[in-house]
Amino acid sequence: MSQELYFEDFYVGQKMNSLGSVKVTAEEIKEFGQKYDPQPFHLDEAAGEGSFFKGLAASGWLTAAIVMRLRVQSITVAGGMIGAGVEEMRWTQPVRPGDYIRTEIEVIGVRQSNTRKDYGVVRTRTLAFNQRDEVVLRSTVNFLAPLRHPVQA
């Protein structure tokens, strides 16, 4: 979907799947872990073995960041996608080195913004899957989209 979307283009039930899937590497898991989530099971295979995760696993925040990249690739909002908050996010399976992640997004609500009369709020349900079609992350996230025809005050 490369067309620029305005608020009027979104509707409940609309589905926007990621165009492809992205591979998560051990290198990316460790690099992100060192920068933002420096815990043994995100840094080192051997340390991961003795942990809750029984092996190296991606930080949940890396998974969330990868899901964001898939979102901006599959939904082209006019002027850019402005986050309007997360209502829920769950990590339901560990993400491992070599996993491929893809997303399925569904619009579950559309409403005018209370604070910005030239924007609407699009509420979305995201499911991120690995290559075995197991859900690794699910979330409900809102974003702003500009009105194509804003009402003049």
Next chain:
Amino acid sequence: MSQELYFEDFYVGQKMNSLGSVKVTAEEIKEFGQKYDPQPFHLDEAAGEGSFFKGLAASGWLTAAIVMRLRVQSITVAGGMIGAGVEEMRWTQPVRPGDYIRTEIEVIGVRQSNTRKDYGVVRTRTLAFNQRDEVVLRSTVNFLAPLRHPVQA
């Protein structure tokens, strides 16, 4: 706080502030943006000027990742901090190059895990502030902590 904490060590009203604040640079904003949130206002000062943000701004997911680093530095859970989901997360102010971010975390709930009898769930409220003491992110996040004295089945 460098002591390893077990579930029994957490209580409602407990406060854990970040030890210091971290500076967010234009370089980090652009690097994260290129990898995970490739939109003009996260990549380039000039492109940011004409956008919703009126300048370069951090991806909300970079802010969330920085907040995670501050969390793991200020709360040392035995065996590591295992995320058990986000109930809410809001970005309330843009994060700009040169901003300094710190966090204040308060425990707002503790309960035994339904699925893992050797773990408890700690519910926390996080506020992230910039150097002007404006809240830039607020969230309600749960994590697992192991029981020091698990009940034997």
